[in-house]
Amino acid sequence: xxxxxxxxxxxxxxxxxxxxxxxxxxxxxxxxxxxxxxxxxxxxxxxxxxxxxxxxxxxxxxxxxxxxxxxxxxxxxxxxxxxxxxxxxxxxxxxxxxxxxxxxxxxxxxxxxxxxxxxxxxxxxxxxxxxxxxxxxxxxxxxxxxxxxx
Amino acid sequence: xxxxxxxxxxxxxxxxxxxxxxxxxxxxxxxxxxxxxxxxxxxxxxxxxxxxxxxxxxxxxxxxxxxxxxxxxxxxxxxxxxxxxxxxxxxxxxxxxxxxxxxxxxxxxxxxxxxxxxxxxxxxxxxxxxxxxxxxxxxxxxxxxxxxxxxxxxxxxxxxxxxxxxxxxxxxxxxxxxxxxxxxxxxxxxxxxxxxxxxxxxxxxxxxxxxxxxxxxxxxxxxxxxxxxxxxxxxxxxxxxxxxxxxxxxxxxxxxxxxxxxxxxxxxxxxxxxxxxxxxxxxxxxxxxxxxxxxxxxxxxxxxxxxxxxxxxxxxxxxxxxxxxxxxxxxxxxxxxxxxxxxxxxxxxxxxxxxxxxxxxxxxxxxxxxxxxxxxxxxxxxxxxxxxxxxxxxxxxxxxxxxxxxxxxxxxxxxxxxx
Numbered sequence: 001x002x003x004x005x006x007x008x009x010x011x012x013x014x015x016x017x018x019x020x021x022x023x024x025x026x027x028x029x030x031x032x033x034x035x036x037x038x039x040x041x042x043x044x045x046x047x048x049x050x051x052x053x054x055x056x057x058x059x060x061x062x063x064x065x066x067x068x069x070x071x072x073x074x075x076x077x078x079x080x081x082x083x084x085x086x087x088x089x090x091x092x093x094x095x096x097x098x099x100x101x102x103x104x105x106x107x108x109x110x111x112x113x114x115x116x117x118x119x120x121x122x123x124x125x126x127x128x129x130x131x132x133x134x135x136x137x138x139x140x141x142x143x144x145x146x147x148x149x150x
Numbered sequence: 151x152x153x154x155x156x157x158x159x160x161x162x163x164x165x166x167x168x169x170x171x172x173x174x175x176x177x178x179x180x181x182x183x184x185x186x187x188x189x190x191x192x193x194x195x196x197x198x199x200x201x202x203x204x205x206x207x208x209x210x211x212x213x214x215x216x217x218x219x220x221x222x223x224x225x226x227x228x229x230x231x232x233x234x235x236x237x238x239x240x241x242x243x244x245x246x247x248x249x250x251x252x253x254x255x256x257x258x259x260x261x262x263x264x265x266x267x268x269x270x271x272x273x274x275x276x277x278x279x280x281x282x283x284x285x286x287x288x289x290x291x292x293x294x295x296x297x298x299x300x301x302x303x304x305x306x307x308x309x310x311x312x313x314x315x316x317x318x319x320x321x322x323x324x325x326x327x328x329x330x331x332x333x334x335x336x337x338x339x340x341x342x343x344x345x346x347x348x349x350x351x352x353x354x355x356x357x358x359x360x361x362x363x364x365x366x367x368x369x370x371x372x373x374x375x376x377x378x379x380x381x382x383x384x385x386x387x388x389x390x391x392x393x394x395x396x397x398x399x400x401x402x403x404x405x406x407x408x409x410x411x412x413x414x415x416x417x418x419x420x421x422x423x424x425x426x427x428x429x430x431x432x433x434x435x436x437x438x439x440x441x442x443x444x445x446x447x448x449x450x451x452x453x454x455x456x457x458x459x460x461x462x463x464x465x466x467x468x469x470x471x472x473x474x475x476x477x478x479x480x481x482x483x484x485x486x487x488x489x490x491x492x493x494x495x496x497x498x499x500x501x502x503x504x505x506x507x508x509x510x511x512x513x514x515x516x517x518x519x520x521x522x523x524x525x526x527x528x529x530x531x532x533x534x535x536x537x538x539x540x541x542x543x544x545x546x547x548x549x550x551x552x553x554x555x556x557x558x559x560x561x562x563x564x565x566x567x568x569x
Contacts, residue, residue: 004515008508008566040524040537041507062537064505065567120511 007116016065021075030141034133045133071130174199185517188552193543196390205450206443232442235449242452244373251398251432256364257287259383259398264291266411272299279330281306286526288362312339312488316347334366338527339488340496349378391451395444405431412437470544477557496543506538512563
């Protein structure tokens with residue numbers, strides 16, 4: 001079961017059991033919903049954007065360990081950062097999940113905990129669901145619309 | 151293996167017999183990663199015996215020609231084989247050959263009835279009744295045609311045990327009810343619905359009944375006249391046959407009154423600029439060159455299943471299902487969905503603290519293939535307060551050893567998430 005422990009590592013299980021930034025924002029500037037039609041999971045991501053910076057982010061919904069931990073780790077990794085950095089991180093994260101391992105020394109910090117998903121192609125969408133919703137929430141921020149990101 | 155040795159009626163398939171049957175299914179020998187495959191997803195699609203693959207190969211190698219479209223020998227032989235397959239399917243469900251329409255599967259059969267039977271009969275305020283446990287394929291087509299016609303889709307409730315009370319359906323019937331559509335066996339709970347009783351209540355009011363037989367035909371003999379239904383739909387691929395083929399039984403009088411739902415070659419009588427006249431059922435509903443090899447594969451699958459014998463299959467699968475449920479009940483944190491008195495083929499469950507998707511991945515890692523998700527029954531899962539569950543489904547080739555591997559796999563998942 002050692003490969004599985006690489007997938008479901010301590011950090012991931014910790015974020016699954018105690019998701020960070022879980023809930024709703026008092027005054028979101030944008031919100032989007034992501035669906036995984038395969039399993040029926042859904043995640044709602046709310047953002048508060050000011051001066052091209054992601055001031056605050058929260059998520060809620062029901063999901064598997066991977067999608068919940070991915071959303072939680074995403075919220076930690078992006079909260080307070082400039083939007084340009086958030087978008088770049090989203091790009092790098094998706095790239096890391098769908099391509100060969102990055103070069104030596106390159107790291108996504110705590111997000112590396114999710115890279116075990118690479119070995120389980122059916123589960124990659126679980127790890128990227130919240131990121132798609134985050135980008136939609138930011139993009140639709142001005143209107144605060146509810147967007148499905150299937 | 152001769153058919154004489156296959157058609158045993160012993161209480162269970164003994165170990166030796168079981169090994170013989172498994173050897174009929176080439177795919178079951180493969181490994182997945184380090185572990186031998188434990189295939190517990192036959193309710194999604196069953197594996198195929200060599201007899202089915204050989205029948206299809208033989209058709210392509212020796213008799214392939216366009217059906218009903220030529221005067222040459224191959225076309226004649228192919229047409230004869232295709233129509234023989236239709237007759238075989240008819241005999242399988244107790245119907246006549248002209249009441250069997252080949253479709254791509256259960257989904258297309260239900261869509262055919264929705265488009266050609268329900269749509270012209272539905273008006274503003276009319277109603278179609280389905281149950282809360284339907285597969286999306288016996289739900290969404292009715293929802294769409296109701297929306298289009300201003301009709302209402304009425305849901306018959308499930309009981310706490312996950313059963314459907316015929317009286318609960320009867321209470322929903324009224325002068326506006328145009329059709330009732332129910333599963334024969336629930337693909338999620340395994341509940342066997344009292345279809346004959348439902349049919350009797352519908353018939354007393356002159357309301358047609360469609361039965362979704364996708365989950366029943368692999369597990370029990372079906373007699374559409376005995377059930378008393380008006381339509382019966384099923385797929386080949388869950389019955390050890392090929393994908394891309396299934397059948398719709400429709401009562402002769404009803405099919406005769408239905409207009410075509412797709413048009414093109416093969417379903418016409420005469421075509422002129424002024425207008426077109428159509429062939430009689432069932433060809434009226436089979437536009438285009440049909441899936442002949444697949445129809446022949448379906449007939450071979452029926453031959454295979456009947457040669458094993460219904461009694462042997464039913465007894466063996468009941469033993470597997472009972473063992474699966476007994477063992478799952480012993481695992482702390484496991485909750486089994488539904489407690490129907492009569493259950494067939496499948497058991498769905500959830501494990502506290504482990505999402506169905508994660509449980510599915512952990513089982514897959516051990517070579518165990520199960521379904522994880524909503525199994526195309528989102529309304530039912532919502533009714534049960536769930537988003538997803540894990541489903542193990544059983545076929546004639548599964549073994550008690552595989553059931554034990556399922557149990558140890560679920561325990562391993564629990565341990566992994568409890569660390």
